[in-house]
Amino acid sequence: MISKSILLILIGSALVTWIPRITPFILGKMVKFPKIVTRFLEYLPLSILFALLLETVFNAKAGHLAIPKWDIVIALVPTVITAVWLKDLMKTVVVGIVAMALVRLVM
Amino acid sequence: MKEIKTDPGYTTFRDGIKSCLPTVLGYLGIGFSFGIVGINSHLNLLEITLMSAIVYGGSSQFVMCGLLLANTSITGIVMTVFLVNLRHLLMSMTASPHFRDESLLKNISIGSLLTDESFAVFSTTVAQKKHFSLRWMEGLNVTAYITWIVATILGGLVGNFIANPEQFGLDFALTAMFAGLFITQFEWELTKNQKKPIYVVVSVGVSLYLMLFLVSSSLAVIISALVGCFVGGVMNDK
Known part of the structure; x- marks a missing residue:
């Protein structure tokens, strides 16, 4: 049903994902983070969401200049317009998927 | 509590x-x-x-x-x-x-x-x-x-x-x-401050692009997010 090596990979990956996720919650119970850290982290949501968004746009390999994935760039145009205009995440995702399917049909 | x-x-x-x-x-x-x-x-x-x-x-x-x-x-x-x-x-x-x-x-x-x-x-x-x-x-x-x-x-x-x-x-x-x-x-963020979020986003974008050249993309995300936090944290609230 499940091979031993896959099981090892799953357990190992689960642990290395879980530990960084929970450590701050455990530490946060014991110590209060310095004010300066909290002040900087206030900008984390904005920063990390933008970084994650941009990362999906680029074809990147260390040592080479990142190249935009043009199909994603094109599909992003109607997606962003929908997000700004309708302010509805669900509709944004639908428009995005349809736009991408159309772009791939043509390209 | x-x-x-x-x-x-x-x-x-x-x-x-x-x-x-x-x-x-x-x-x-x-x-x-x-x-x-x-x-x-x-x-x-x-x-x-x-x-x-x-x-x-x-x-x-x-x-x-x-x-x-x-x-x-x-x-x-x-x-x-x-x-x-x-x-x-x-x-x-x-x-x-x-x-x-x-x-x-x-x-x-x-x-x-x-x-x-x-x-x-x-x-x-x-x-x-x-x-x-x-x-x-x-x-x-x-x-x-x-x-x-x-x-x-x-x-x-x-x-x-x-x-x-x-x-x-x-x-x-x-x-x-x-x-x-x-x-x-x-x-x-823009409703709270009209300039800062723009500086933060631009700094994240520029540093992400540079970092993608130097390190893996997962590290690039972390480093550029930290750059964004730094820019947001050191700027004055105006």
Whole structure:
């Protein structure tokens, strides 16, 4: 049903994902983070969401200049317009998927 | 324990489910794609379901499929997953102070299910200065978790019939969701300060592009996010 090596990979990956996720919650119970850290982290949501968004746009390999994935760039145009205009995440995702399917049909 | 008054709509578990709903479609699209990709990477339904249940990290699961197909060693895969998911450390550091007064076990349960998307919904709620309860956060997290697993199974079931989910644009659900979540957060930050969010975003963009040349993309995300925090943190509130 499940091979031993896959099981090892799953357990190992689960642990290395879980530990960084929970450590701050455990530490946060014991110590209060310095004010300066909290002040900087206030900008984390904005920063990390933008970084994650941009990362999906680029074809990147260390040592080479990142190249935009043009199909994603094109599909992003109607997606962003929908997000700004309708302010509805669900509709944004639908428009995005349809736009991408159309772009791939043509390209 | 401190009694904090919560805003209506952010109190009960059911409120949490409601707050999660806008992201549900995104999770379904990405989880469904993952199920298909997993089956086509020679994993079985049990293995992909287990992966979604215990690793629970969207992009890292796609990376794992690619590495399995490339016959990467166990340590190689685990190390890569660690790097791809390390950004959660920053998100947990940002979210955890809001749950200080809750028990250790509750804190661990919130941290265990924190994702990019649930963190984004949480952060927008914080940016809107809404008061929320632990139950609300649990509703948000658990809904996302169940959706992710169900979507994985559904994708896994049709995985033998579809080789390439990309032709349906489903993989774009990830980008679209990040775009929508980012714009919501950006607009809220702009209402508080008209210049700072722009500087933060530009600094993240420039540093991400430079970092993609120097390091792996998962590290580039972490470093550029820290640059954004630094720019936001040192600028005066004007």
